[in-house]
Amino acid sequence: MAADSTYTCRPYQSTAGRVHLMAPPPRPRTVTVDLHCHMHVVAADELAGPLYGPENEDFVRFANDRTRAVNMKQHEERLEELTGVARRLQIMDDMQVDVQVIAPAPPQYRYGADADLTRQTSRIINDAIAEAVATHPKRLVGLSTVPLQDTGLAIAELNRAVSELGARGVEIGTSVGDEEISAPRLEPFWQRCDELGLVVVVHPMSFTQGQRLTNHYFSNVIANPLSTTVAVHHLIFDGVMERHPGLKIVLTHGGGYVAHYPARMDHAHGARPDCCTVIGKPPSSYLKRFYFDTVVFGTAQLEHLHRMWGADHLVLGTDYPYDMAEYDPVEHVYQADGLSEEEREKICGLNALHLLGLEAKQFARQPAPAARRRPAR
């Protein structure tokens, strides 16, 4: 262990990724919306746990003992925050988040399980999210999960979640095992998302070939932005974005590596015949169509995202309630240089509402907290 570190390890609080504002942080007049947050549904694990356990998942396989221990502790410590509503609303108040758009918990996607089992767990999760949303419709909105390993079942559950449960979109992983989400068999799924005008949040959960990433939690620190990157390259180079220009795809963690390092794709496309077998336009012209959340921790990166993709394509996120989450998402937007107040309002919530097809007036803007709940670091 290295000699005294400069920071104590403090999860679930202000990030060590930047210096924080000392004064009570500002917030927009308009509604703030978190488009990257999760709910874990215990009932789904109760059904599927014995049949398809977490040992199948990359984030468990590619983790050393220390990492597994930290992850298990996190799950216990955050169970209330993950599963419930009351504590969630309190933390949202702390974060100055008026509305959460609740996505499933990635460890519960279960794309590797028997498709019918995942159909059942997806139902349980989607029902539970809808039930939670119904308790506080002025503060919560629901997304859904689907058994992506089977196109027909995925579309059926998507239809049900949207028409019967009021889900405004779906969250999917960055691959189905080693199969890309750009695979031809998923074309009807993208078609359906396009038809319904749904928000599709693409969220990673480690990486399929994570053998080198078992130390220092690289199975999340590297693997997550990496998985997003690989998925985005396939969505672009395999032509999904070309064929469906209206798709509303939200990428987490600021779009991963590719959103911060996009020109290499363009160079390759312009220089190599094996890089332009499907698409005629430069890859970054498709990358522009995605939406990027703000979970990048550092202000320079957020400013860079804004310069490259524009305020209309950024959406506030947190990754609530995990330890790799942003607990001062509104403050972060106000710390970025070069944004007008109108742009901050868009990033903090209006873009998300627009994507979800919702009106600000259906939601309750919370009063500012009396004082900072946590000391700034």
Place this chain on the structure above:
Amino acid sequence: MPPLTQPLKAYVSTSAREHLAEFERSDAITVDIHGHMRIEKAIELVAKHAKSDHRPGVITSELTKKVSAAQDRDRRAALTGVDERLAEMDTMRVDVMAVSPHPPQLYPPVEPAVAADAAAIVNDGIHEQVRKHPKRLVGLGAVPLHDAELAIKELDRIMTGLNFKGIEIAARMGDEELSARRLDPFWARCEHYDIPIFIHPTSFASPRLAEHYLTNVIGNPLDTTVAVHYLVFGGVLERFPNLKFVLSHGGAFACAYSGRMDHAYGARADCRENISMPPSYYVSKLYPDSIVFNVDQLEYLIKRFGPDHVLIGTDYPFDMGEYDPVEQVYQVPGLAQQNRDLICGGNALRLMHLDEVDFR
């Protein structure tokens, strides 16, 4: 193939950005820190003893194999010789090139003793060509990291006997990472020489990168990114704070996206086992090259690392290279001339303990 909006171009100006019609460069010496030379004599020795492909698990499509084979044919003279190299350097406005080994020759899949012999052949080969053009070329050498003592021996030989100015290493050692403790004596020796250690990737093993040349488009920056994470979190920069790592392709994802590292350090007990400072403290010690193809990214690197920490590179003579490295620096808005001169050559000269007068 679909109709392209512009024709394919390899080995010339990148299509990833607009270019200047003309620009006037200063007369400060320009130095390319990232150019390669292959020494074919070493290939036979390695082939005889190789235990596997030099990068097992890296899978490419048949089309990629064809395109890469064509590149090999097109660029063989440029990669192995000097005449074409010097002519293209003139076109690129590069006065001096730091010539480093072709990456597959950095960590051949052979026993340490054979690797040491192969490294010596590669270094002798580079030296033989470089010394004929002392005002245009300098050498960065290979070292057999398979064994720290053998690596130190070859390092001593090239630094004291062959006038090399630094080394190039692969971003990993087969299945081992650069943070392996057995390398500690080698790092200490590098600190002693205070040389630039140029890190170059050799892709990443995943079947999901087989199409669209993703083994290079993603795989190469990924390999570098994993290396940087291990150098930081594995404590190499903690134990050897004066090491000077130069990173290919703009420092890859690690330099573009470092906030997550600091967050992890502050939130996770498993992310702070070997370091006393936040990761960005160590990341700030790195020297990314400029090969990012667009101006915006280069501007970001200069802002993040400082104009004294970015170095122009080309990746000569490959198709994923930057053929207007000086122009790209001149395209960064608001950059003072003295900082352009640093990025275009001053930083590289300083790292290699050379002076402009050595090249006039």
